[in-house]
Amino acid sequence: MGFTKATPIQELTIPVIMNGDDLIACAQTGTGKTASYLLPVLNYIANNNVHQTTALVLAPTRELAQQIDQQVEGLAYFTGISSQAVFGGGDGIAYEQQRRGIQNSVNIIIATPGRLIAHLTSGVLKLNHITHLVLDEADRMLDMGFSDDIMRIISYLPKKRQTLLFSATMPGRIRNLAKAILHEPQQISVAISKPAEGIDQQVYRLHDQQKTPLIKMILKDGGFQSSIVFASRKEIVRALYKELKHAHVNTAAFHSDLQQSEREEILLKFKNKQLPVIIGTDALSRGIDVEGIDLVVNYDVPGDAEDYVHRIGRTARAATTGTAITFVNDRDLKRLKSIEQLIDRQIPQKELPEELKSIEPIAQERPAGGPRKDKRRRPNRYKGNKPKPAAN
Structure with missing residues (x-):
């Protein structure tokens, strides 16, 4: 796939994951974090000859879930390891394809929380053999209101598992989530909230x-x-x-x-x-x-x-x-x-x-949070005694 050298996040996280520790990793997008958790998970599945669903990756959007699934397909091409992306927004055919993949016990499921819960509650999906749980872009999932869904999904998982939490930012609510679902995690941060130098x-x-x-x-x-x-x-x-x-x-x-x-x-x-x-x-x-x-x-x-x-x-x-x-x-x-x-x-x-400087604004732009120039005042209500009606 053209990878010849590990990125900083991969150098730091892969040994930790290979060692079996839970992990909180903070790294911005574009740093290679997807491969940093997929490679050790694929290595575990290949070396242990696993033939059931043992890894679950949660992602905030269907686009990201599909991209992770494509990464699995590329990285695991010669291993025979299988994966299934599970997400909403498609038609009945897409749902049926997802259901068949789940029933065939694919090795890795990459899912958005809402659609995964639909498969769990239908009874089609069992997650009692999960050894690896990955939360990718955990901050984004919490921003989108998936906190309760994540905790509900975790209630279906074995208590003994390896949990990996990846996030681009580390606000307080992410740390609270980590305390609730991780066991004595290692913590790694790489270039938090800094754009790439290029x-x-x-x-x-x-x-x-x-x-x-x-x-x-x-x-x-x-x-x-x-x-x-x-x-x-x-x-x-x-x-x-x-x-x-x-x-x-x-x-x-x-x-x-x-x-x-x-x-x-x-x-x-x-x-x-x-x-x-x-x-x-x-x-x-x-x-x-x-x-x-x-x-x-x-x-x-x-x-x-x-x-x-x-x-x-x-x-x-x-x-x-x-x-x-x-x-x-x-x-x-x-x-x-x-x-x-x-x-x-x-x-x-x-x-x-220069040719754009002569373009005039249509109306005076309002400062954020400031009043509009043409804001109308409400008419005063009567205070005290109303005037008496005129005599007939």
Whole structure:
């Protein structure tokens, strides 16, 4: 598969996992963490001649579950080890394929929590032989409200097992989860919340009406081969998609309203370099693992500084280089400051092209949390005695 040297997270975690210890590992996306837990798990299954489901990997999104399943397929190609991705959002045929895989006792199940619980409660799936439990992107799963589902799934597992928790961030709720489900875990942290050194980070100060003209210029004239554009809401994703298509930019919109087959087709074309630009929300920030992405654009500044790290982490993966451009209006200055504090550096500001400087804002933009200029006051209610009605 082209791997010749272990990444730092792999060097640190593989010996711990091989030793049988529980583990809390903190590493950002793009550092090779998937192989860091898959390789030792595959090694255990191969050396112990296992013929039943002994490993369970929980992931927050169906895209990530599918990618992990593809990694298993590649890494275990010559071992005969089997896996099954289990996730919702598909049709009855997909559910039936998942059910058959489960009944055939595949070695590894990679699942999103909700769909896994559906198979557990139906009685089709038994997890009483699990020796390895992996929680991948645990912070994201908690952000998505899967805490109760995770604890419910764990109630089906043997108490004696090896549990591995991987997370890009380590907030208090992750540590509380770790205390509840891990036994005397080893702890490893690598480059917490720091973007890869190979990312050229840039900021443009502008107003909203300058965003779309600027991104058209960047995508058409910047010489980038593979780009992701992040917007804050799917409504913005749709609107921007129409604008770019009208400007003859070959792009696709990736959002939650698409059918599973449509999402898979978009990702496949993007991976195969048949589609140079994807526009999406933060669902893409941890749900896509594609080599060779050379540009990430934050059309909107993310609300959380950690999400900025995950977004721009789509580029400059595996020691490559890339560019990350963020559009910042007046409302987003506080968010930009939070990002710069998190990554411990000031992001260089680029000069807006001359032809865009003359574009005027449609209306005065409101500072985050501030009152609207045209906010109307409610009429005063009567206080005290009401006036007497006029006599007939």
